[in-house]
Amino acid sequence: EVQLLESGGGLVQPGGSLRLSCAASGFIFSSYNMGWVRQAPGKGLEWVSRISDTDGRTHYAESVKGRFTLSRDNSKNMLYLQMNSLRAEDTAVYYCAKDRSRGNSYGFFDYWGQGALVTVSS
Amino acid sequence: DIQMTQSPSTLSASVGDRVTITCRASQSISTWLAWYQQKPGKAPKLLIYKASVLEDAVPSRFSGGGSGTEFTLTISSLQPDDFATYYCQQYDSDLYTFGQGTKVDI
Numbered sequence: 001e002v003q004l005l006e007s008g009g010g011l012v013q014p015g016g017s018l019r020l021s022c023a024a025s026g027f028i029f030s031s032y033n034m035g036w037v038r039q040a041p042g043k044g045l046e047w048v049s050r051i052s053d054t055d056g057r058t059h060y061a062e063s064v065k066g067r068f069t070l071s072r073d074n075s076k077n078m079l080y081l082q083m084n085s086l087r088a089e090d091t092a093v094y095y096c097a098k099d100r101s102r103g104n105s106y107g108f109f110d111y112w113g114q115g116a117l118v119t120v121s122s
Numbered sequence: 123d124i125q126m127t128q129s130p131s132t133l134s135a136s137v138g139d140r141v142t143i144t145c146r147a148s149q150s151i152s153t154w155l156a157w158y159q160q161k162p163g164k165a166p167k168l169l170i171y172k173a174s175v176l177e178d179a180v181p182s183r184f185s186g187g188g189s190g191t192e193f194t195l196t197i198s199s200l201q202p203d204d205f206a207t208y209y210c211q212q213y214d215s216d217l218y219t220f221g222q223g224t225k226v227d228i
Binding site: 035045047050060061108 | 160165166220
C-alpha cells in the first residue's frame with residue numbers, strides 16, 4: 001500500500017523558514033517523480049514544485065521560485081521541501097504527492113499524503 | 123504558464139442528475155489532462171487521466187472527454203458520495219497547473 005506521510009508543518013513568522021518532509025513507502029520511490037501541491041484555507045489547489053526520479057531535476061511555480069527548494073533522498077525514501085522567506089500568502093496545507101511519471105516526462109498525481117499545515121503569521 | 127479555467131464554479135444538483143463540468147486550457151494541451159475529486163478535509167483523489175482514462179476503482183459513472191483546449195468531466199447519475207469539489211490539472215509543460223475548482227452541492 002502506497003503511503004505518504006508529511007511532517008514539519010507549523011507556525012512560523014513572516015520571513016522565517018520551515019522544512020517539510022515526506023516519508024514514502026509502498027512503492028519504488030526512486031522510480032517516480034514526486035511533487036508538492038498546496039491549498040490555502042478555503043481555496044483551490046496550487047501546484048508548488050516537482051522533482052524527477054533519479055537526476056533530481058526540479059521545477060517550481062513562479063509564486064515560490066527562488067524561495068523554496070525541493071530535494072529527495074532516494075536511499076531513505078524521503079522528499080523534502082525547504083521553504084525560506086515565508087510570506088502570509090504561503091499559509092496553506094501542503095500535500096506531498098506521487099507523480100505517475102518518470103524521468104523527464106510529465107504526469108499527474110496518483111497518491112497523496114494527508115497534508116501538513118503551514119501557518120505564516122506574526 | 124498554461125492557465126486552466128473551470129466552469130461553473132459551483133453547481134447545484136440532485137441525486138440522479140447528469141452533471142458536466144468544463145475545463146478550458148489557455149493553449150492546446152493535447153489530452154494531457156487529469157481530473158481529481160476532493161472532499162472537505164481530505165486529500166484529492168485521482169479520477170481520470172489522459173483526458174478520458176478512468177483510474178482503477180473509480181466508478182464508471184464518471185467519464186472524461188475532450189482534447190486541445192476544451193475538456194469535460196461528466197457524472198452520468200449523481201450519487202450522494204459525489205458531492206465534492208472537482209479540479210482539472212494539465213501536465214503538458216514543466217509547470218503543472220490546476221483549475222480553480224468546481225463545487226458540486228445539493
